[in-house]
Amino acid sequence: MVDETKKDPDVIKTSPAKRHKLLADIASQLKDKESSDVFEIDNHKYLISTLTADEEVWADTYCNMASSVSAYTSIKVPRLSAAVKQIDGIDVDKLFEFPDDMDEANKKFHTSSQYRRRYWVMNQMMLMLGDLPNKFVNDLWSKYQELVDRRDKVWSELKNSSTRIPGGESKDTSLPEKGSSQVTQMSGI
Numbered sequence: 001m002v003d004e005t006k007k008d009p010d011v012i013k014t015s016p017a018k019r020h021k022l023l024a025d026i027a028s029q030l031k032d033k034e035s036s037d038v039f040e041i042d043n044h045k046y047l048i049s050t051l052t053a054d055e056e057v058w059a060d061t062y063c064n065m066a067s068s069v070s071a072y073t074s075i076k077v078p079r080l081s082a083a084v085k086q087i088d089g090i091d092v093d094k095l096f097e098f099p100d101d102m103d104e105a106n107k108k109f110h111t112s113s114q115y116r117r118r119y120w121v122m123n124q125m126m127l128m129l130g131d132l133p134n135k136f137v138n139d140l141w142s143k144y145q146e147l148v149d150r151r152d153k154v155w156s157e158l159k160n161s162s163t164r165i166p167g168g169e170s171k172d173t174s175l176p177e178k179g180s181s182q183v184t185q186m187s188g189i
Contacts, residue, residue, distance in 0.1 A: 034050040041140060045088055045089070046140065047085045047086035048080075048085065048144055050151050056082075092121055092125060096124040
């Protein structure tokens with residue numbers, strides 16, 4: 001990178017402004033990354049992310065849909081199993097090893113693609129979280145919900161800002177009615 005101050009003494013080099021967390025979340029969402037943050041619970045740090053569509057489908061397969069109450073209570077552990085990406089800076093993928101008695105065919109199957117390995121790890125997380133006290137799971141869930149709420153706020157802000165133009169006037173985002181001059185011009189009729 002060329003230092004512009006050496007080429008032109010009138011150029012003032014400045015650092016970018018500090019940005020609000022909302023802007024970081026927007027940038028993250030626009031780069032096809034999920035929102036994530038580190039939360040501390042009981043002296044351990046958990047990197048938690050909102051779920052990808054694939055992870056949501058995986059978690060939903062473990063949800064009891066018999067009633068809305070059972071669906072709500074059964075969704076926590078599977079979603080958290082997919083949402084927790086690191087504990088104390090260690091990737092969850094490195095927290096689980098195949099058991100010694102697992103046959104080679106199973107090991108090969110679970111390592112044959114990144115998705116199979118990820119599903120296996122999420123299953124192991126689910127088993128581990130299921131054995132932990134409800135209070136801890138509820139604390140972790142509340143942090144996950146904070147992240148989801150923040151993501152939803154970002155998407156709401158994006159939705160609201162996408163229908164605005166500088167100056168504050170609303171854009172007309174609706175399509176022209178059939179038979180209008182714009183449709184006629186576009187269709188060449």
